Amino acid sequence: MSDCIFCKIIAGDIPADIVYQNDDVLAFRDLNPQAPLHVLVIPKKHIATINDMTATDAELVGKLYLAAQQIARQEGVADDGYRTVMNCNELAGQTVFHMHLHLLAGRAMNWPPG
Ligand code: AMP
Secondary structure, eight states: OOTHHHHHHHHTTSSOOEEESSSSSEEESSOOSSSSSEEEEESSSSSSSGGGOOOGGGGHHHHHHHHHHHHHHHHHOOOOOOEEEOOOOEEGGGOOOOOOOEESSSSSSOOOOO
16 A cells, blocks of 8 residues: 555665564564564555454464564563554554554553553
């Protein structure tokens, strides 16, 4: 999608601090981190929101979690713990309409989330 900021990062048109990638998934540090570790894990395929997923995307979304698991290990936070969050649409606070899994770690997390 030409007007999608995350598609531009995938294309290399906008810089990002990339921590992991494979054929299907890209992960980079959030510009406005909400925890000592805050990484966004995104599919290279443009899918706007969870609502736009189809059954054919199920394996791809599973790969986001496998990437998050690997990044947590490489960043040394897997054993202490981490949170993954995916916001969907306005009330959840989604601001970028290209599905992304937030990986947050390095501090105690509150529950329920705000
Ligand atoms: P959400 O509010 O769930 O849609 O999350 C969007 C996230 O993308 C926010 O945490 C932003 O700080 C982050 N973000 C927006 N633009 C960029 C960018 N160019 N590079 C890295 N993170 C970004």
